[in-house]
Amino acid sequence: MKVKVISIPVLDQEKALQFYTEKLGFVKKIDVPLGGGTRWLTVVSQEEQDGPEILLEPAPNHFEPAKVYQQALFEAGIPWTQFNVDDTQKEYERLVNLGVEFSIQPTEMGTVKVAVFNDNCGNNIQIVQML
């Protein structure tokens, strides 16, 4: 078995695509229409385009428990997932300049430095730098 796709639930796929490509810098990889306005839509890291794909899935709009779970995590400030960066402070400053809102500013936590931002699609996302 191989890890090829991980999913992030999003409230609006088009808005999510814009945020994940234009602000976070990911690259669109697969875009297949699935009917009813939904798509199999994945993005990959610019530096690792053969690496795991992130599926921007519209589950919260089609399955109520997914929506409830996503909302509960969001309100508690819990990240849906995390991405690794070389320098959390630098990435924080870059994203703040693009208008991204953070619930946790760069914070050292033992062997890592983390920060948490709002992806505007219903999720908190954490960035992590290994120290």
Add this chain to the structure above:
Amino acid sequence: MTTQHMTYYHQEITQIEKTCYSNKRHLQTVIGLRHYINNNFDKELSLSLLSNIRFTSKFHLLRLFKRYYGQTPKQYHIDKRIEQAKLLLTKGAAVTETCYTLGFDSPSSFSTLFKSRVGLTPTEFQKRATFTKSVKI
């Protein structure tokens, strides 16, 4: 920021920081060791040498690294070398050149280790990386 204004998650990680990462001397030691490996991944990893630099026993150093990073210095050293090998091969370096640049003993031991970690031999990996590059163009 006061606890009152923190999210539940922020409060939790603040608590974990206090509980698990209060020993700053330990943290300084393991972070220093990780940086040393990052800067010397092409050399043989000598825990005896590192323990002398850090004034501690090599067994203690090993335990501390595993405790804070979840893997042994040796495992981390190998991961670092594989990561660098992928970079060099993607840039077009020959397999033998990559092998010796990274400090492996022989191309066969390098290829075996690479295949066990990446799922492809260095040559297969390089072919695929070159193909992906050309498709993008």
